[in-house]
Amino acid sequence: MTTQTPSRRFPRQAEAHVAARREAKPYINPYLGGILLGIVLFAALFITGNGLGASGGINRIVVFVQDLIAPTHVDRTAYLTSMAGGDLNPLDNWIVFITLGTLLGGFVSGWANHRVKVETNRGPQVSVRLRWVMAFIGGAIMGYGARLARGCTSGQALSGGSVLSVGSWTIMFAIFGGGYALAYFLRRFWN
Amino acid sequence: MAPYAITELFGHWGANAVYVLIGFAFGAVLEMSGFGNSMKLAAQFYLKEMTVLKVMFTAIVVAMLLIFLTSAAGLLDFNLVWVPPTYLWPGIAGGLLMGVGFIIGGFCPGTSLVSAATLKIDGIFFVLGASFGIFLFGETIQFYDGFFNSSNLGRLILPDLFGVDAGVVVIAVTLMALVMFWGAEQLERIFGHKDPKAAPRWRYGAAGAALAVALAVLILGQPTAEQRWQRIAAEKQLLLDQRAVQIHPGELLSLIEDPHLQVVMLDVRTETDYNLFHILDARHAPLSAVAEVIPELHDQPANTVFVVMSNDEVAATEAWKVLAAESVPNTYILEGGVNRWLDVFANEEFRAEYQKASAQPDQLRYIPNAALGSRLPAAEPNAGQVELEFIPKVQLEMKRGPSGGGCG
Numbered sequence: 001m002t003t004q005t006p007s008r009r010f011p012r013q014a015e016a017h018v019a020a021r022r023e024a025k026p027y028i029n030p031y032l033g034g035i036l037l038g039i040v041l042f043a044a045l046f047i048t049g050n051g052l053g054a055s056g057g058i059n060r061i062v063v064f065v066q067d068l069i070a071p072t073h074v075d076r077t078a079y080l081t082s083m084a085g086g087d088l089n090p091l092d093n094w095i096v097f098i099t100l101g102t103l104l105g106g107f108v109s110g111w112a113n114h115r116v117k118v119e120t121n122r123g124p125q126v127s128v129r130l131r132w133v134m135a136f137i138g139g140a141i142m143g144y145g146a147r148l149a150r151g152c153t154s155g156q157a158l159s160g161g162s163v164l165s166v167g168s169w170t171i172m173f174a175i176f177g178g179g180y181a182l183a184y185f186l187r188r189f190w191n
Numbered sequence: 192m193a194p195y196a197i198t199e200l201f202g203h204w205g206a207n208a209v210y211v212l213i214g215f216a217f218g219a220v221l222e223m224s225g226f227g228n229s230m231k232l233a234a235q236f237y238l239k240e241m242t243v244l245k246v247m248f249t250a251i252v253v254a255m256l257l258i259f260l261t262s263a264a265g266l267l268d269f270n271l272v273w274v275p276p277t278y279l280w281p282g283i284a285g286g287l288l289m290g291v292g293f294i295i296g297g298f299c300p301g302t303s304l305v306s307a308a309t310l311k312i313d314g315i316f317f318v319l320g321a322s323f324g325i326f327l328f329g330e331t332i333q334f335y336d337g338f339f340n341s342s343n344l345g346r347l348i349l350p351d352l353f354g355v356d357a358g359v360v361v362i363a364v365t366l367m368a369l370v371m372f373w374g375a376e377q378l379e380r381i382f383g384h385k386d387p388k389a390a391p392r393w394r395y396g397a398a399g400a401a402l403a404v405a406l407a408v409l410i411l412g413q414p415t416a417e418q419r420w421q422r423i424a425a426e427k428q429l430l431l432d433q434r435a436v437q438i439h440p441g442e443l444l445s446l447i448e449d450p451h452l453q454v455v456m457l458d459v460r461t462e463t464d465y466n467l468f469h470i471l472d473a474r475h476a477p478l479s480a481v482a483e484v485i486p487e488l489h490d491q492p493a494n495t496v497f498v499v500m501s502n503d504e505v506a507a508t509e510a511w512k513v514l515a516a517e518s519v520p521n522t523y524i525l526e527g528g529v530n531r532w533l534d535v536f537a538n539e540e541f542r543a544e545y546q547k548a549s550a551q552p553d554q555l556r557y558i559p560n561a562a563l564g565s566r567l568p569a570a571e572p573n574a575g576q577v578e579l580e581f582i583p584k585v586q587l588e589m590k591r592g593p594s595g596g597g598c599g
Contacts, residue, residue, distance in 0.1 A: 098210050101214020122229075148332075162250070168277075174283045179293045181290070
């Protein structure tokens with residue numbers, strides 16, 4: 001099922017120690033996970049009117065750093081001004097708090113199920129370093145695409161999909177299309 | 192009725208705490224489903240393990256059923272729920288890029304956060320990469336923002352696109368998801384050598400329940416404009432009777448000149464009257480067609496004031512009720528209508544020359560001998576010229592509910 005390959009960078013002894021202390025619990029059934037995720041998404045939309053998101057939060061953290069380094073540049077770039085122009089604090093936005101919560105929730109669930117562990121998940125034929133480089137490149141393309149589409153898998157496919165937005169459904173099919181189109185060429189990377 | 196104005200209810204930090212809680216549940220469920228593990232996510236694209244598809248579509252169906260069920264039951268105002276606006280081509284281009292980034296990097300932004308939080312180094316590198324990509328976007332979008340803002344279809348949902356009831360789409364999506372789950376299990380059997388019999392039997396019951404709820408949504412139907420008005424009639428009729436929403440022409444003028452506000456004027460009269468005279472920038476939307484412009488009104492920024500007008504107030508009041516029923520915020524009626532506006536702002540020659548001796552209610556009292564449209568000084572009066580006394584009534588109410596997008 002899952003290939004959890006330990007990173008070479010960390011001493012084997014420490015890993016063995018952690019593994020002996022606690023075994024990672026299995027993941028929950030995907031349909032059950034989906035039902036729970038659907039309830040969380042519904043709760044978000046029902047209580048606040050807003051859906052879930054991730055790339056928007058990362059975006060504002062990036063702009064916050066940019067505003068620390070080059071505030072005049074931020075004030076001159078239209079796309080950035082809307083978030084951090086003048087006295088605006090880019091972090092003072094609900095999506096940033098969703099992002100904070102996502103990190104916290106991920107950590108706590110991982111901790112409770114003994115899955116918090118320094119490791120690199122990768123295909124059996126790939127070196128750790130190559131996996132890291134590819135994760136960075138893939139992340140950059142994903143981040144760029146997410147902003148161009150005005151939302152990522154969470155904000156568009158999931159949240160927009162559930163309220164039947166035409167654009168969100170189009171984006172969802174485009175994501176799967178882009179992934180499957182390239183999957184064949186990367187089969188050795190993942191298998 | 193939901194959604195709630197959580198900032199007003201709990202204050203700034205209270206509302207932020209709600210968002211942290213929602214995010215917490217989101218992150219925890221992603222982690223429990225295995226989405227912190229890139230191998231599990233990438234397996235989706237090699238048909239061995241369809242976890243991504245199962246989790247995503249189950250979540251979409253469950254949330255969709257609950258949203259449209261609560262909306263049908265009158266518990267949720269769907270107009271106040273954020274629907275990502277459709278920008279067709281930038282969306283498709285961004286979506287294809289995301290698919291490519293997904294298969295190369297092994298995550299999407301939300302899952303990479305969870306992965307990083309559980310100390311997966313590939314997840315941390317992905318988050319750094321995503322931040323870099325987002326940084327690049329912010330720096331380059333100015334070179335092709337024409338494309339970025341192109342093919343904007345606004346707030347468009349599938350039922351409107353196909354011209355059917357929401358319930359029909361809800362059933363279709365539910366059925367489509369169930370067929371996809373069946374197909375996914377077959378693929379897992381073939382490519383992943385998994386035994387479908389090992390999957391829990393309760394999933395059949397869940398599928399049946401989902402179909403039953405979808406059917407209930409179709410039978411109940413989404414509330415009509417008339418039903419929506421009935422629900423709020425008592426409260427809103429009071430505002431009309433107390434004349435709390437009828438604003439003086441002078442106040443409208445001051446709103447137009449206020450640089451902090453955007454004013455959207457809807458002129459609901461006949462085309463003939465509109466062509467004879469209208470206020471500059473007033474938009475023609477005859478009473479029968481007011482309902483059609485509502486999705487656009489919901490797209491306007493939170494500092495927008497909407498003012499409806501007719502010759503007197505009769506048609507404008509009807510239009511106001513339609514907007515109120517559809518939860519358009521900050522909506523007002525021009526007191527005395529266009530006739531009163533001309534009384535106040537038209538010069539004496541005009542009034543003397545074109546005033547009709549008698550006019551029926553809600554008919555234009557001044558009939559110019561040509562279709563002047565907005566080519567009359569009274570169409571854009573200068574507030575400095577006339578001394579006007581009025582009691583200001585507009586109180587800008589910040590929008591309840593959505594404040595801009597899952598990834599805004």
